[in-house]
Amino acid sequence: MKEIIDIVAAYDEAHALGKKTALATVVLVEGSAYRRAGARMLITEDGQLTGAISGGCLEGDALRKARLVILQQQPLLVTYDTTDDDDAKLGVGLGCNGIIHILIEPITSDINNPISLLKNIVSNGQHVVLATVFSIKDRKAAQPGTCLCLTEDKLTISHSEHLPYQVALVSDAERVLEEQRSEIRFYQADTEYTAFVEHIKPVISLVIVGAGNDAIPLTRIAAVLGWNITVIDGRPNYAVKQRFPFAQNIVTAKPAEVLSHIKIGDRTAMVMMTHNYNYEIALLKELLPTSLPYIGILGPKKKLERMLAEVEHAGISISEAQMNNIYGPVGLDLGAEGAEEIALSIMSEIKAVLSARQGYSLKYKPAPIHISNLQYLVK
Structure with missing residues (x-):
């Protein structure tokens, strides 16, 4: 999501300066590649790049082709075959073993152009x-490109004319939204079209309860990742913008007031680091009935055990599902010392939990790094 946010910001800046732009999107990967389908890069006519479609080896060639796309105002599907031992002739050395299809689209004045979506x-x-639609079988055919955006309450289609497979495409998009799993679909019209129907997760919302000095590096790392940051504390002289310039929201609140200031979703993580035991146990009682997927509690294991015992003594039962969402001591075991390293440990654990990963070294992973969650279905 951060890449998309950066691309939108870069486009607005380029548009304000009157620069023409193109959007390059990795739409299909066969085999291994540095970036997966959904990676994007904005290219301006003067060569500024935002985002990435590879580890740096494709960008130069993509820039040259993007300038042609901007000049001709026609989308272009480009394929890099790194399974060919002679791929050096492309001027790239990917070190991968896959075929990468990249669609480069000019950004026109269309009200529903790819950047608008x-x-x-x-x-x-x-x-x-x-949804991004393209034709591999006939590269000279029209390349519809990034043409559909479906949210929970709105459907936007970029092309005014009715696509011959539009009903099927909308139906597939609705299923992807429900199942939250991207798909590659195939449609037959005047030629065979391939659609990358991509599920995009919302940005992670990080709620930090505690505005002490050790919370500051946590907000800095979260800002680099593009997360939405809320800092909450009961002390108004601590919860101030000067101390947390990267936070989108800064709130002064008592434990019973915290939930009224946040919106809980399946991408929301909360970390308690107030160093105030009474504040945190009162807040924990408020949080247990919620569906927060991650509640991190800073401090030793004995502190958490004491908190849980007091909660149960107060007549509040804690289910197994609720216990599974509580992480204390908070963070991955990185050997962290000091506020910055502890912040890294906490952020790593949040990312692993919300990605349903274990957080161990990739060296010991028997499967490929990126296990594709794409379904390949024929219509």
């Missing part, structure tokens, strides 16, 4: 589906 995603804050 990306803006829908940024502003929505929910799970979204974006």
